[in-house]
Amino acid sequence: SGVYVSRSHQVLVLASPDFTGTVTKKLLLDLIQARIPIEIQSVAFAARQCTDEHLDEMRRLLTTAGQNLTRDEVLNSVNMAFHRQIALASGNTVLAQLLDVLQDLFTEEQRLILGIFGSRERDHQEHLSILTALEQREEPLAVEGMRTHLEGVQDAVQRWDPEHHPVASRRGKGFWASGDVAGVNGFLARQASTVLCADKAGYGAGTARTMIF
Numbered sequence: 001s002g003v004y005v006s007r008s009h010q011v012l013v014l015a016s017p018d019f020t021g022t023v024t025k026k027l028l029l030d031l032i033q034a035r036i037p038i039e040i041q042s043v044a045f046a047a048r049q050c051t052d053e054h055l056d057e058m059r060r061l062l063t064t065a066g067q068n069l070t071r072d073e074v075l076n077s078v079n080m081a082f083h084r085q086i087a088l089a090s091g092n093t094v095l096a097q098l099l100d101v102l103q104d105l106f107t108e109e110q111r112l113i114l115g116i117f118g119s120r121e122r123d124h125q126e127h128l129s130i131l132t133a134l135e136q137r138e139e140p141l142a143v144e145g146m147r148t149h150l151e152g153v154q155d156a157v158q159r160w161d162p163e164h165h166p167v168a169s170r171r172g173k174g175f176w177a178s179g180d181v182a183g184v185n186g187f188l189a190r191q192a193s194t195v196l197c198a199d200k201a202g203y204g205a206g207t208a209r210t211m212i213f
Contacts, residue, residue, distance in 0.1 A: 070120070118156070
C-alpha cells in the first residue's frame, strides 16, 4: 500500500488508496500544507499556457458545483476535479500526477476538510475568482487567489476543535482531537514507495527500488 513511483506509458506516479490509519487534525493540516506549493505552482503555469478547452472545462465544472452547493458528495468531487483541471492546464505532468496521488490517497480526508471549512458559497466564489484570473491570463492574481483559498482552508482546519465540533468519517474511525502525530507516524511507517531512478535524459529507463518513507 502507499504511493508508488514508476513508469507505465504516461503514468509516473501511482497511488494505492487503502489507508486505514487514524485520521487526525495533524494529518489534515499536512495534506493542505502539501497541496499549497503544488497548486500554487500549477496555477502559475496554467495562467501562462492554459487552452480554451481547459478553461471551458473549468467553467463547466464550476457551473456544476454552483448547482450542487448543498450536496457534499457531488460538490467535493467536482471541486477536486476543478483543481485537477488546473494542474492539467499547467502542462507539467509531474505536478498533475502528484495532485492525482494526493486526491486518490486522501479522498475521504478531502471530503472531511470540506465539512470543516463549512462555507460552500465562499469556497465556490474563491474558485470562480481563480477561474476569472486564469481566463484573463493574470498570473499574479491567479497565484494570489489560489494561495488565499488554500491558506483559508488551512486556517479553518487549524481553528477546528474536533472535540466540540466533530465531523464524521466514513471509515468509522472518527478523529483524534489531540495534535498527537502517532496516527500519522503509524501511517507513514506502513507506506512503501517504489522510486524510479530515471536517467538524466528524462523519465527514461532506470533501476527501481522500494523504500520506506
